[in-house]
Structure formats: structure tokens, C-alpha cells
Amino acid sequence: MLFVGDDWAEEHHDVEVQDEAGKVLKRVRLPEGIAGISRFHELVARFVAEDAEPSDVLVCIETDRGPWVRALRAAGYRVFGVDPKQAARHREILSSSGAKSDRGDAHALADMVRTRHHQLLEVAGDSEVAExxxxxxxxxxxxxxxxxxxxxxxxxxxxxxxxxxxxxxxxxxxxxxxxxxxxxxxxxxxxxxxxxxxxxxxxxxxxxxxxxxxxxxxxxxxxxxxxxxxxxxxxxxxxxxxxxxxxxxxxxxxxxxxxxxxxHFGRHPDAEIILSQPGIGVVLGARVLAEFGDAPGRYTSAKARKNYAGTSPITRQSGKMRTVHARFVHNDRLVDALHLQASCAILHDSEVRAYYDQLRARDVGHNAALRQVGNRLVGILHGCLKTRTHYDQTTAWSHRSQALIA
CATH class of the missing domain: 1.10.287 (Helix Hairpins)
Incomplete structure (x- = not known):
């Protein structure tokens, strides 16, 4: 397998290729565009085994979209788009001096995908309609x-x-x-x-x-x-x-x-399922689809979708101290859309309102309560998309009814 770190800029890409042992095979600066991607393929061909598949090449880059990423995926490479903060943290692991350069960033990305690719989110191709x-x-x-x-x-x-x-x-x-x-x-x-x-x-x-x-x-x-x-x-x-x-x-x-x-949203096969969700109209539904994407297998579970949405809390525990916090690293556009959905849903869905009122009765603040409502709605959306069914209030909130009966 080959592991490639790609530190991109508007006009060029600093690329480093490593083998499975972490040995640096090549460092090079490639131009943006067709000329650069052609040289990228030539570079990979020099070091990959003859019987290797394109999927044996893992590329780490600080973006998940654009013509360059699309070309990498079209070639069959596995591409991992990481958050700049993730890359910065990994760079600090490799060097505590604080030094930073394009070559150094490419090295950190290559090392990151080599050692931690199982923890990174692979770029999955959305449909053209979703794009x-x-x-x-x-x-x-x-x-x-x-x-x-x-x-x-x-x-x-x-x-x-x-x-x-x-x-x-x-x-x-x-x-x-x-x-x-x-x-x-x-x-x-x-x-x-x-x-x-x-x-x-x-x-x-x-x-x-x-x-x-x-x-x-x-x-x-x-x-x-x-x-x-x-x-x-x-x-x-x-x-x-x-x-x-x-x-x-x-x-x-x-x-x-x-x-x-x-x-555009009306052409997507998931449009009706998304529009069936409480608190979602056409424009808001389009935003939710756009930010989640529709690549199959991108979210392996409802929890994975919630984590990406930024609605699920994070827990910090040390000894006897345990605190729960909101996620501050998230997709701002998606968080904004889910916040609006929750705000509308509590006005038009009785079960959503009951859940919100329950949270408020426990002295949870308004925004925190909306975030928890949004978290629950993301889980419901995931289930509906997975089973290809429209939102059903009874099914979605059956756990609440069972709890009341118990």
C-alpha cells in the first residue's frame, strides 16, 4: 500500500509518498489542474506494485470536494478529507517545535493516513444531483x-x-x-x-x-x-x-x-423522505441533504450521522470529574439548518414539543434543549433514510410511549 499526503494550495500541491513502514519515497510539488493530476498518477505508478489495485493508494488531503478530489476518486484511490484542526493536532504529535511548512504539512498528512486511516472519514462520492x-x-x-x-x-x-x-x-x-x-x-x-x-x-x-x-x-x-x-x-x-x-x-x-x-432538490429520490420530517420545508430540506450528502455507507450508524452533524454531546472525564459539552467543531451550515428544523418542529409536532418541554422541565436551557431535539431528529432522519420510509410520529417516538407505560 502507498500513503500519500497532499497539502493543497490554490495553484499547487505539495505531495509526500510513504510506504507501509513510514519510509518517505518521494516529495514533490505538483501544479494544479490536469498537468498536476497526470504527474500524480505517474508518481503513484512508480512506487505501487504491478498487481496492486488503485484502492491500495490512500490519499489524505484537507478538503473533501473540488475537481482535484473528484479526479483522485475517479482514479480509484481512497481519499480521506480531514479537518485542518485534525491535521494540526497530528502535526503537533510529530513535532512540538511549532515549525510549519507546506512540505511538513504533506508529511503530517501522509503519516496521519498511514497510522490512523481507520479513524478517518473517507470521502464518499455523492450523486450528481446531491452535488x-x-x-x-x-x-x-x-x-x-x-x-x-x-x-x-x-x-x-x-x-x-x-x-x-x-x-x-x-x-x-x-x-x-x-x-x-x-x-x-x-x-x-x-x-x-x-x-x-x-x-x-x-x-x-x-x-x-x-x-x-x-x-x-x-x-x-x-x-x-x-x-x-x-x-x-x-x-x-x-x-x-x-x-x-x-x-x-x-x-x-x-x-x-x-x-x-x-x-434541484425536487429531482432527488430522498426529497420526499426528508420533507416528511417534522420542521422541514423545501429550502431547509435541501440544506440538510446538501450538507449530509447521499453517498451510500458514509454514515454507518445514527451515531455516526449525529457526530458529523455536531448535535451529539462529547463527554470529558478524569477521575471523579465528568462533564458533558456541546461540540464546537462542526459544519456551521448543517448546525444552522438543524437548529432551524428543531425550532420549527417544536411548534408543529406534538411529540417533539413534549420532548422539548421535558428537557426544559429539567432546567435545560432553550438552545441546549433545541440541540438535543435536533440530535433526536437526526437519528430519526437516519432511520427513515435507511429503511426508505417517511416520518411516522408513532414509530419515531414509540420509546417515549413505552417509557410512560412502564
Whole structure:
């Protein structure tokens, strides 16, 4: 067997090849792209036995996606994508000096896959549909996060020179289309105070109780508030117009990508099973599928899926001291999706709510309780995917009924 450590960068890969005894056979820097992957295959061919299979080559790299990883897997090599923190910890085992280099990282990765490959998560190939879902859902979520960042910048600017806008538009939300139209039309307190009921009503078209909302907005905008000098106000107004333009564009692109998310997710064979889970809609279901993936055998048990999700706790014990903590190393996108699922599920599923209430009665905090609810829901999802069945409340929570009977 050959063990390869691959420390990748945007334009090159530092590669080290070791044999089963840990002897370094070759160190080389390869370019990114077809030329680099061709040289990688030539390098492996120099040291692998004639009767060896591609699966006898184990590659360790700090990523689990991208054209390079896909090419390695297509060649039949076993690829292990490790977390950078895992690699850093193993590097500390090999050397306590704190020295770091690309060659040293490649050496640590090669040693890591040679000595600990049975403990590492092998990159399993997701279907093309799942890969497509991941691309559009991550792009969609990234734009949502970007919109939030720009909204917060907009809020800070308004608070500094036009606080009346925050009071007037709070019920609608700063990212809503009516508020963006009104801010673009009247970005200063003086201009906003001159807005008529008809102008405000036109921006609110499609909303309920337009007359009442328009009157309340006009009254708030015409009230007395602290402000800035004329020159400073004009400067702030320019920044607000720019932020409004950016958020307006983000709103349009988010809507477009949401349609793409729905279309791609609807093509996946697991879509109906995922949508049957409590607290999950189309967009949230697409995120869950994208982050878990659909490669067969990736999660050998419900516990393995929970560990990857970051919902299962970790225990630290030394002598008589024993503490339980949340996992802080996790997939942020997946944790966010599962937290949202748990938040929705406690509102729409009686058994999930009963479990949440039970946790809260034991003085478990809200977020900790949601994390435990999410952990349970991950286990239920794993069972449904494994048995190819939809969520059934009675089956999923039968253990609770049996406990009550006992």
C-alpha cells in the first residue's frame, strides 16, 4: 500500500509518498489542474506494485470536494478529507517545535493516513444531483448571510443619522421591498417627512391594511428625532442609497436561487423522505441533504450521522470529574439548518414539543434543549433514510410511549 499526503494550495500541491513502514519515497510539488493530476498518477505508478489495485493508494488531503478530489476518486484511490484542526493536532504529535511548512504539512498528512486511516472519514462520492443541490443551496444561504450583513450596516447608518426610519419601518423589516423603495426615494429625514400617504401606499402595494400602515409610517417619519448636520446627512444618504441598491439586488438573486434550490432538490429520490420530517420545508430540506450528502455507507450508524452533524454531546472525564459539552467543531451550515428544523418542529409536532418541554422541565436551557431535539431528529432522519420510509410520529417516538407505560 502507498500513503500519500497532499497539502493543497490554490495553484499547487505539495505531495509526500510513504510506504507501509513510514519510509518517505518521494516529495514533490505538483501544479494544479490536469498537468498536476497526470504527474500524480505517474508518481503513484512508480512506487505501487504491478498487481496492486488503485484502492491500495490512500490519499489524505484537507478538503473533501473540488475537481482535484473528484479526479483522485475517479482514479480509484481512497481519499480521506480531514479537518485542518485534525491535521494540526497530528502535526503537533510529530513535532512540538511549532515549525510549519507546506512540505511538513504533506508529511503530517501522509503519516496521519498511514497510522490512523481507520479513524478517518473517507470521502464518499455523492450523486450528481446531491452535488448540484449543494452548490445552489450553499450559494443561496451565502447570499442570505450577505443580505443580513448589509442590512446590519444599513441599520447602523440609519441609527447614526436617521433614527426615525428605524421606528417607522421596524414592522416591515429593513430588507423588505416597500422599505427599500421608500429609503431609495427619501433617504433623509427631511425628504421622508414630505412623503405623502399616496406615495407610501404605493410602496406598500400588496400588503394588508395599507391605509393604516401608511398613516402610521407617515406619523413616525414626521415626528421629532435627533439627527446630523446637513452635510453629514447628505454623506450618510449616499451610503444608504448604495446599501439599498445592494440589498435590492440580493433580494432578486435570492429569489432566483430559491427557485433553483427547489428545482434541484425536487429531482432527488430522498426529497420526499426528508420533507416528511417534522420542521422541514423545501429550502431547509435541501440544506440538510446538501450538507449530509447521499453517498451510500458514509454514515454507518445514527451515531455516526449525529457526530458529523455536531448535535451529539462529547463527554470529558478524569477521575471523579465528568462533564458533558456541546461540540464546537462542526459544519456551521448543517448546525444552522438543524437548529432551524428543531425550532420549527417544536411548534408543529406534538411529540417533539413534549420532548422539548421535558428537557426544559429539567432546567435545560432553550438552545441546549433545541440541540438535543435536533440530535433526536437526526437519528430519526437516519432511520427513515435507511429503511426508505417517511416520518411516522408513532414509530419515531414509540420509546417515549413505552417509557410512560412502564
Amino acid at each position: 448540484a443541490v449543494k452548490v445552489v443551496t450553499r450559494a443561496h444561504q451565502t447570499l442570505l448571510w450577505e443580505r443580513t450583513r448589509h442590512m446590519l450596516r444599513l441599520r447602523v447608518a440609519l441609527r447614526d443619522y436617521f433614527p426615525a426610519a428605524l421606528d417607522a419601518y421596524k414592522p416591515l423589516g429593513l430588507t423588505s421591498e416597500p422599505v427599500l423603495k421608500l429609503l431609495a426615494k427619501a433617504p433623509t429625514s427631511a425628504a421622508a417627512a414630505k412623503l405623502t400617504i399616496s406615495q407610501i401606499s404605493a410602496a406598500l402595494k400588496g400588503r394588508r391594511d395599507i391605509a393604516g400602515k401608511a398613516a402610521a409610517i407617515q406619523q413616525s417619519l414626521r415626528g421629532e428625532h435627533l439627527g446630523q448636520s446637513g452635510l453629514v446627512t447628505a454623506a450618510y444618504a449616499s451610503t444608504v442609497r448604495a446599501l439599498v441598491a445592494v440589498i435590492t439586488t440580493l433580494n432578486a438573486e435570492i429569489s432566483t436561487l430559491e427557485s433553483e434550490v427547489e428545482a
